[in-house]
Amino acid sequence: MDYSPKVLLVEDDRNFGDVLCSYLEMNNFDITLATDGAAGFEQFQRGQYDLCILDVMMPKKDGFTLGKEIREKNADMPIIFLTAKTLKDDVIQGFQIGADDYITKPFDSEELLYRIQAVLKRSKQEIQDEPDEFVIGDYHFNFPLRILTNGTNKSKLSPKEAALLKMFCMRINNILPRSEALTKIWGEDNYFTARSMDVFVTKLRKYLKGDENIEIVNIHGNGFQLKVKETTEA
Helix, strand or coil, rough: CCCCCEEEEEEECCHHHHHHHHHHHHHHCCEECCCCHHHHHHHHHHHHEEEEECCCCCCCHHHHHHHHHHHHCCCCEEEEEEEECCCHHHHHHHHCCCCCEECCCCCCCCHHHHHHHHHHHHHHHHHHHHCCEEEEEEEEEHHHEEEECCCCCCEEHHHHHHHHHHHHHCCCCCCCEEEHHHHHHHHHCCHHHHHHHHHHHHHHHHHHHCCCCCEEEEEECCCEEEECCCCCCC
């Protein structure tokens, strides 16, 4: 494969982490290693990753807590948990958080490689299965072409405007967490990217103002909601 998937590995055993990094790098993965849960979350906020591999038992912040925080930032981020535990309750807890896979130590490096490849393949397929065209009230939105149409009026959106509108369309009448949009589109969640997102939301409101049944509302402390009222013909 030409593209090297970016993987965040959070493992407190430095020797084991280094060995795993070397093995995965030999198999064309771009690895970032953090050696505790707190450092792992910092690295996640700084970069963009295709997959996170989290050890469960770690100092400062355990893998389950880290997994929850990552899910709050990006609900679709693939996560594999590593653990020495085989207790059923721990496995269940991992999957309740939204783990894509769970592997117990000791394990064969080749097995982990195949599991990583399977998770990334599923994740890629899910993205490919997402629709490219949407109906929003009186509007039609073609995401690949970045064109928003209302009757004879056409607007060409910028890449970020189109990406944000697609995220809204995937969650019409549901909340889009601010942190998820910032991480996916802007690459990080901070004060400056949040202000930038506010500007883009204002732009989308202007694009959609031709239909009074559409509004983008601010859900305080959480994110935004694209609300589309159903109309009934008399």
